Amino acid sequence: MSFNQTQKYLATVNGSSSPGSSFSGSSPFGGASNNNARPLPGINLDEEIRLTTNNRERAQMDNMADLYSIIVVLEHLELAYIRSSITHTEYTPACRQLIAQFRTASSLLGEVVPDLEKFMKEYNLNCPAAAKRIKIGVPATVEFGDGVSNEANGHRTAKYVAETVQSYITVVDVLKLGMAAVDQIHPLLADLMQSLNNVRSLPADFEGRAKVREWLIKLNSMKASEELNAEEKRQLEFDLESNYTAFRGWLDNQ
Structure with missing residues (x-):
């Protein structure tokens, strides 16, 4: 039966005066009829709906799917470590x-996904642990340490103290040389955080650890190619030198 024939049949059943006019009353299939439920000419309900119309849109959709899956997997990884x-x-x-x-997937999307929180809200992603880990940009073992004691080995403790001193000096020297790009500074700060956590006897409230964490979060919110401005660079250098002095003062009291 063609579409026009179907219209005529329904019009006859419902007492409508013409095939093209709207009709009311009960549908022959039971229940009240709904004008909006009638099939539209030229639409095949079995046809696959395409979400993209060209290769660029298809690549963008694939990258968004990758980003989604990375966040979900990271959430499960964080919870597995916590448990x-x-x-x-x-x-x-x-x-x-x-x-x-x-970072790679989000850089490919550019302005399409400018904000992680908005992306997660739009796609109903409830992954707070993953969001926090992405925000700081380093594993929990770097942020807080791995929980493995090394104080029984005096040689190893001395090694970690030396590494911490070297990490402070390296970051400050890089800043003094004029390097200010995120991808130049962030890895060095992550190494410094790891070194601080390796020194188990360092007080938990040591201010240097909190300051490094703050700068890691700030840098991680920026693009890798971005650079700290002169004021930010000067403040970071000041914070590191102050914290290094505090670290040396703690060593002298041991």
Whole structure:
């Protein structure tokens, strides 16, 4: 039966005066009829709906799907580590890889996904642990340490103290040389945070650790190619030198 024939049949059943006029009353299929429910000419309900119309849109959709899956996987990884389902040696490299993948995927999307929180809200992603890890940009083992004691080994403790001193000096020297790009400074600050956490006897409220964390979050919110302005660079250098002095003062009192 053609579309026109179907209209005529329904019009006859419902007592409508003409095939093209609207009709009311009960549908022959039961229940009240709905004008909006009638099939429209030229539309095939079995036809696949395409979300994209060209290769550029298809690539963008694929990148958004990758971003979504990375966030979900990172959430599961964080929860697995919190619940001790995996060890720190398994967690750390996997987390680093996912953070790097997130940065790559988000850079490909550019202005399409300018804000992580908006992206997660738009697609109903409830992944607070992943969002926090992405915000700081380093694994929890770097932010807080891996929880493995090394104080029994005096040689190893001395090694970590030396590494911390070297990390402070390296970052300050890089800033003095005029380097201010995010991708130049962020890895060095992450190494400094790791070194500070390796020194187990360092007080938990040591201000230097909190300051480094603040700068990691700030840098991670910027693009890799962006640079700190003169004021930000000067403030970072001041914070690091102040914290290094405090760290040396703590060592002298040991």
